Amino acid sequence: MVSEALVIPMKIFGIGFSEQEIEELRRLGLDIICIPEYCRDWVVSSIVENTDELEGRCDWHFKKFIIMHNASNEDIKRVIKLVKPKFKDVIFATTTETSLTWRLDDLLQELIREDEYFKRRKLAKGPFLEFNLF
Numbered sequence: 001m002v003s004e005a006l007v008i009p010m011k012i013f014g015i016g017f018s019e020q021e022i023e024e025l026r027r028l029g030l031d032i033i034c035i036p037e038y039c040r041d042w043v044v045s046s047i048v049e050n051t052d053e054l055e056g057r058c059d060w061h062f063k064k065f066i067i068m069h070n071a072s073n074e075d076i077k078r079v080i081k082l083v084k085p086k087f088k089d090v091i092f093a094t095t096t097e098t099s100l101t102w103r104l105d106d107l108l109q110e111l112i113r114e115d116e117y118f119k120r121r122k123l124a125k126g127p128f129l130e131f132n133l134f
Contacts, residue, residue: 010070010071010072010075011068012031012032013069014058015058015061015063015064015065016058016064017034017058018059019057022058028083028086029082030083032066033051034056034057035054036057036060037060038056039054039104041105043101044095044101044102044103044107045100045101047104048069048095063108063112064087066090066091066093067107068093068095079092091111
C-alpha cells in the first residue's frame with residue numbers, strides 16, 4: 001500500500017490593503033487571507049494555524065504586506081508578478097521557522113527595517129551606468 005504525503009496548501013496573508021484592494025487581489029486569482037489588527041500580538045504560527053477564525057479588516061497598517069506561508073519558489077514568483085504591477089510599495093515576505101515564532105508586530109517591524117535597508121542600498125547605487133574602459 002502506497003501512502004500519500006500530506007500536502008499543505010500555500011496561504012497568502014494580506015495586511016494594509018483596503019476592502020476594495022483585497023477584492024482586486026482576489027480577482028487576480030489570489031486567495032488572500034486578511035490579518036486583522038487584533039492579531040498584532042499573536043505569534044505568527046498561531047495566525048497560520050487559525051486562518052478560519054480570522055475576522056476583520058486588514059487595512060489597519062500604514063504599509064502593505066503580502067506574507068506567504070508554505071510557498072514554493074514558483075508560487076512566490078507568480079504572486080509577486082501578479083501584485084507588483086497593480087500595487088506599489090508592497091512588502092513581500094515568506095514565513096520561516098524563525099518568523100513563525102515571532103509576534104506579528106515584531107515581524108512587521110523587522111520587514112519594514114529590511115525594506116528600508118534595501119531601498120537605501122538601491123538609492124546608493126544610483127542610476128549610473130558602469131563602463132569598463134580596460
